[in-house]
Amino acid sequence: MLSKLVKSAAVIALTVCSLNANDFNAGAEKDRLAVIKYLETKFADPEKNRNTFFPYSTDEELKNDYDKNLKHNDFAIGSYSYSKDARSQYEAIKEMPPYEDGIEKGEELYNKKFANGNSLATCFPDPTVGGTYPYFDEKKKELVSLTSAINDCLRANGEKEWNTKKGDMASFQAFIAYSTQEAGKKFDIKIESEEAKKAYENGKQYYYTQRGYLKLSCAECHVQGAGQRVRNEKLSPLTGQVTHFPVYRLKWDELGTLERRMSGCVVDQGQVPPKDESTQMKELLYFLAYMSNGMAIDGPDVRK
Ligand code: HEC
Incomplete structure (x- = not known):
């Protein structure tokens, strides 16, 4: 009986949560x-x-x-x-397509080791995440864009941050976009x-x-x-x-x-x-x- 009650309370709590999550967007x-x-x-x-x-x-x-x-x-x-x-x-x-070299360069950057032995692959274990940025970091209470996530990764590992408009930043993002496209993923932005x-x-x-x-x-x-x-x-x-x-x-x-x-x-x-x-x-x-x-x-x- 008790476990049944606990279960149904849990179901109600879950329902309320998901209703709220839906409401925000x-x-x-x-x-x-x-x-x-x-x-x-x-x-x-x-x-x-x-x-x-x-x-x-x-x-x-x-x-x-x-x-x-x-x-x-x-x-x-x-x-x-x-x-x-x-x-x-x-x-x-x-x-x-004139961007193919860019994708290749991006893949090299993905695997290239930082001075401390980590790499962008450490920060982005799954490169098929192009459709999830920006997301709202609920702990820090701030938005994270793909560009800021990449530079955060570089800064956290003691590397120099990249120019946010072109060069390595654009090549690496081309690799992320391409990997996401290959995986057949769609834009999935959440407001929760x-x-x-x-x-x-x-x-x-x-x-x-x-x-x-x-x-x-x-x-x-x-x-x-x-x-x-x-x-x-x-x-x-x-x-x-x-x-x-x-x-x-x-x-x-x-x-x-x-x-x-x-x-x-x-x-x-x-x-x-x-x-x-x-x-x-x-x-x-x-x-x-x-x-x-x-x-x-x-x-x-x-x-x-
Ligand atoms: C005076 C008109 C005008 C205004 C205002 C304007 N844009 Fe544009 N925008 C253009 C033109 C022209 C292009 C190139 C043709 C195209 O792809 O739309 C463009 C291109 C773009 C593209 C690239 C589209 C693609 O397919 O790659 C984006 C993204 C964009 N604009 C976003 C914005 C945003 C965000 C704002 C407001 C901050 C803005 N634009 C304001 C005229 C405008």
Whole structure:
């Protein structure tokens, strides 16, 4: 009898816990689904949706350069998902991907011994974890991004920290992304406490706040503006925007991290970007990563 009571109390306690865990991400889940629905509606038929979503595009462009009936996972390749022309160029480059040396270099770095005999493999015994960053460290009450986790590992082992934008950092992240992709894993970002929820909310607020001399928010370009042309490129959508990092950009002629790419956007807004390992940057990454939840990791990748 007693053991039965104890058992059922345990079941109740468990249920309460899991209900709470679900609750913390309820708002984020609503946001994620709303953006997917918005994008699927917008790209169901750009020509037909001209007045609602594409007032500045030409008829010819809408008719010839956009695909129809895009669904959630189609957005994983960013602006190439809707632009036929850009996609064929992208697919041609992918036949001889310029980032392969980067993945190899990353694997060497993974196994290379530090002066104290440890290695990055000691800190990341499982390299297929690309879809779990940033995560909220509930003990330290702070976000950990992949970039900060890598530098934390180096610092803790008495090694010199890496440049957070390119070089070894980008190569090592290419190896992590590739290993995660090979394992067939998806983005799986968790929000399991009040503090984690707050961090998500801060990142979301950053994304939707207008700033700079143009008074633009990230969302105006990458949600409402997704699919619009800016010079010769179409704007990528928020959904799936971070599934493929690091990227080899033709403009950079090398691999670079997500922080490097986003900082470029903030500079274009006429602002000073947050430092790559700062709380503000990690909150923004947390929001972006959550919005790609459920999508396959497909990095590294190539962009113009
Ligand atoms: C004035 C419009 C504009 C604003 C505002 C803007 N971006 Fe961008 N962003 C671009 C353009 C143009 C590109 C290159 C085309 C593309 O892939 O979207 C880009 C690319 C990106 C990419 C790379 C996409 C990929 O597929 O690799 C990310 C990530 C990104 N932006 C994030 C952000 C974030 C976060 C903010 C706010 C801090 C922001 N952007 C603000 C115009 C903008």
